[in-house]
Amino acid sequence: MTALRVAVTGAKGRMGAEACRAVEAAEGLELVARVDQDDALETLTEAGTEVVVDFTHPGVVMGNLEFCVRNGIHAVVGTSGFTPDRLDTIRGWLADAPSVGVLIAPNFGIGAVLMMQFAAKAARYYESVEIVELHHPNKVDAPSGTARRTAEMIAEARSAADLPAVPDATTDDPDGARGARVDGIPVHAVRLRGLVAHQEVLLGDAGEMLTIRHDSFDRTSFMPGVVLGVRRVGGAPGLTLGLEHFLDLDPRT
Ligand SMILES: NC(=O)C1=CN([C@@H]2O[C@H](COP(=O)(O)OP(=O)(O)OC[C@H]3O[C@@H](n4cnc5c(N)ncnc54)[C@H](O)[C@@H]3O)[C@@H](O)[C@H]2O)C=CC1
Numbered sequence: 001m002t003a004l005r006v007a008v009t010g011a012k013g014r015m016g017a018e019a020c021r022a023v024e025a026a027e028g029l030e031l032v033a034r035v036d037q038d039d040a041l042e043t044l045t046e047a048g049t050e051v052v053v054d055f056t057h058p059g060v061v062m063g064n065l066e067f068c069v070r071n072g073i074h075a076v077v078g079t080s081g082f083t084p085d086r087l088d089t090i091r092g093w094l095a096d097a098p099s100v101g102v103l104i105a106p107n108f109g110i111g112a113v114l115m116m117q118f119a120a121k122a123a124r125y126y127e128s129v130e131i132v133e134l135h136h137p138n139k140v141d142a143p144s145g146t147a148r149r150t151a152e153m154i155a156e157a158r159s160a161a162d163l164p165a166v167p168d169a170t171t172d173d174p175d176g177a178r179g180a181r182v183d184g185i186p187v188h189a190v191r192l193r194g195l196v197a198h199q200e201v202l203l204g205d206a207g208e209m210l211t212i213r214h215d216s217f218d219r220t221s222f223m224p225g226v227v228l229g230v231r232r233v234g235g236a237p238g239l240t241l242g243l244e245h246f247l248d249l250d251p252r253t
């Protein structure tokens with residue numbers, strides 16, 4: 001059987017370098033190109049790339065993705081910064097390339113994906129919810145893509161259950177101490193030396209609190225998800241949002 005030809009964009013970065021190692025170590029995958037910011041995207045087509053793994057920067061990922069889709073290359077995207085508008089733009093490109101698959105995964109950590117699923121499942125039972133994401137201080141964007149997507153999922157679950165807005169009597173907050181709001185859900189971002197990627201979802205109701213927490217202590221934690229995405233994306237044409245769609249989670253639970 002011939003190996004799947006995989007390239008990594010952002011190959012010199014923290015995640016890109018780890019992804020290169022994971023692809024090289026994975027059976028049935030061949031790393032055919034390492035692309036970073038000074039390299040032409042044509043390197044991807046010249047190398048006969050079938051799947052690109054992108055860990056670059058929110059400011060450049062859309063250009064990389066458009067190139068991939070227009071050239072019939074499947075994409076597994078870990079880069080953050082995907083707003084609903086951006087997702088619609090990608091759907092538009094994919095409409096002209098119906099055989100291409102794009103996976104946008106806010107988080108490749110299996111535990112992180114489960115944490116998001118558990119939080120969405122719990123959301124309808126609690127009056128209050130807040131998200132605290134904690135990352136290394138070299139991270140350029142806030143809130144994290146994971147926190148943003150978690151907030152969207154929680155907001156969807158609350159809306160489906162007809163829950164009102166989370167209670168909050170704050171009227172005086174000149175310094176923004178109450179954090180950001182994503183789809184009405186409070187989100188707080190911590191940047192701290194020593195951390196990698198962590199998130200807590202705090203759910204509160206009268207007399208109780210449920211805390212759902214996930215920690216990535218090392219970037220190797222993301223790699224089984226990246227390799228799974230690479231193996232599955234070609235068989236899933238169109239846009240897939242979230243690794244959970246490739247995890248065969250039991251729909252009854
Ligand atoms: N989905 C997930 O599970 C994870 C996602 N991330 C996300 O991945 C992204 C990258 O994170 P890090 O590796 O920590 O950042 P980083 O800054 O270490 O790496 C980014 C790399 O992209 C390169 N780059 C910049 N512009 C480029 C271009 N036009 N073409 C090719 N390469 C280019 C940079 O030179 C750098 O080597 C961030 O958006 C981060 O939030 C990070 C960890 C896990």
Ligand SMILES: O=C(O)C1=N[C@H](C(=O)O)C[C@H](O)C1
Nearest residue numbers: 080106107139144145146197
């Ligand atoms: O920049 C990071 O490190 C991470 N970025 C992703 C995000 O923004 O959610 C995933 C993970 O949290 C690590």
